[in-house]
Amino acid sequence: MRIAILSCFYPFRGGIAQFNASLYGELSRGNVVKAFNFTRQYPSFLFPGKTQYVTADDEAVPVESEALLDTANPFSYIKTLKAIREWGPDLLIMRYWMSWFGPSLGYVSRHLKKDCKIISILDNVIPHEPRIIDRPFTKYFLKGSHGYVTLCNEVSRDLLRLKGDAKYRVLFHPLYSHFGEKLPREQAEKSLGIESGRRNILFFGLIREYKGLDILLEAFGKLGEGYNLIIAGEPYGSFDKYRKLIDLCPDRDHIYLFPSYIRDSEVKRYFSAADVTVLPYRSATQSGISSISYHFEVPMIVTATGGLKETIGDTGTGIVVDAAEPERIREAIEHYFADASVREGCITAIRAEKRRLSWESFCRSLLDFAREL
Numbered sequence: 069m070r071i072a073i074l075s076c077f078y079p080f081r082g083g084i085a086q087f088n089a090s091l092y093g094e095l096s097r098g099n100v101v102k103a104f105n106f107t108r109q110y111p112s113f114l115f116p117g118k119t120q121y122v123t124a125d126d127e128a129v130p131v132e133s134e135a136l137l138d139t140a141n142p143f144s145y146i147k148t149l150k151a152i153r154e155w156g157p158d159l160l161i162m163r164y165w166m167s168w169f170g171p172s173l174g175y176v177s178r179h180l181k182k183d184c185k186i187i188s189i190l191d192n193v194i195p196h197e198p199r200i201i202d203r204p205f206t207k208y209f210l211k212g213s214h215g216y217v218t219l220c221n222e223v224s225r226d227l228l229r230l231k232g233d234a235k236y237r238v239l240f241h242p243l244y245s246h247f248g249e250k251l252p253r254e255q256a257e258k259s260l261g262i263e264s265g266r267r268n269i270l271f272f273g274l275i276r277e278y279k280g281l282d283i284l285l286e287a288f289g290k291l292g293e294g295y296n297l298i299i300a301g302e303p304y305g306s307f308d309k310y311r312k313l314i315d316l317c318p319d320r321d322h323i324y325l326f327p328s329y330i331r332d333s334e335v336k337r338y339f340s341a342a343d344v345t346v347l348p349y350r351s352a353t354q355s356g357i358s359s360i361s362y363h364f365e366v367p368m369i370v371t372a373t374g375g376l377k378e379t380i381g382d383t384g385t386g387i388v389v390d391a392a393e394p395e396r397i398r399e400a401i402e403h404y405f406a407d408a409s410v411r412e413g414c415i416t417a418i419r420a421e422k423r424r425l426s427w428e429s430f431c432r433s434l435l436d437f438a439r440e441l
Contacts, residue, residue, distance in 0.1 A: 070157045074161070087244075108139060161187050162176075169209070174210075187217060187434070218238050240430065243363050262298065279349050290395075300326040302329040339360060345368045350373065352374035369401060370386055384414065385418045
């Protein structure tokens with residue numbers, strides 16, 4: 069099968085690009101695959117981080133791609149469409165996670181030849197941080213695909229609210245396996261300058277309002293002694309309110325802050341030091357952070373929002389908190405550490421999930437779905 073993937077690849081960085089690199093690699097086993105890339109994903113005002121691109125000291129997986137699509141330039145939509153048509157795929161796969169992409173990706177898919185099947189992998193349908201453009205842009209985009217793959221039931225429900233007759237398949241977020249092997253705990257703690265002999269709590273990933281770092285900081289302030297809190301990730305927007313909470317924390321000397329983008333080769337240090345990963349999200353669909361936690365066999369404490377409840381709570385790989393509130397998060401952390409059997413049970417469940425969550429299985433299910441369309 070000839071498969072085109074239109075999404076972000078190297079030199080863009082981040083979880084979407086990492087996912088696409090793994091998808092490209094697995095689909096290339098037995099198929100002819102070509103990556104079509106962006107020249108620009110979105111204007112800088114929509115990206116509050118430092119950079120969208122791989123820097124000199126990153127270790128992102130390079131994927132050969134043809135960079136054509138500028139989401140802010142309609143002339144590039146025509147150019148991209150022409151290039152994909154000329155290559156002649158049997159299947160086009162697109163990723164959709166933000167309504168800004170609706171016009172550009174929707175134009176390409178709606179004007180492609182009818183004999184090419186089109187599947188969109190939907191990370192989000194309704195964004196975590198809504199804008200007025202979301203509904204019209206997303207509806208326009210959705211009309212261009214024959215089928216949809218979602219990574220949790222919450223996104224499927226959002227899809228059906230906007231397109232009731234959508235053909236879709238709920239798959240799972242495969243494991244990221246390119247971060248290397250787990251380090252000895254003592255080595256990881258020493259490399260991060262973390263005091264050993266304490267219980268290590270990890271908050272990892274981009275720091276955005278909906279991810280609830282402030283909730284975790286308030287919970288940590290009520291835990292008492294014996295804990296370390298590791299915060300690792302690039303802030304999207306101002307960090308001032310989090311800094312104030314850190315300064316007010318009674319045990320602030322045991323909050324270890326790494327407020328920058330974490331390179332792939334450095335990820336293992338944080339998860340190797342961690343006893344538990346906490347995702348105190350106010351809203352969510354699914355999270356790539358859980359995939360990393362699975363890889364390093366670190367249990368999770370998550371809030372009952374979006375797809376987190378079904379992917380973590382229903383599988384027994386972590387503890388689900390019923391509300392994104394500091395007191396509930398504190399209680400869950402204390403419960404996790406009070407009973408060693410809780411941690412052991414979560415790790416056993418994670419090992420079972422790791423056998424199921426492979427890229428081979430994901431791609432096999434995706435292609436089976438494509439053949440059914």
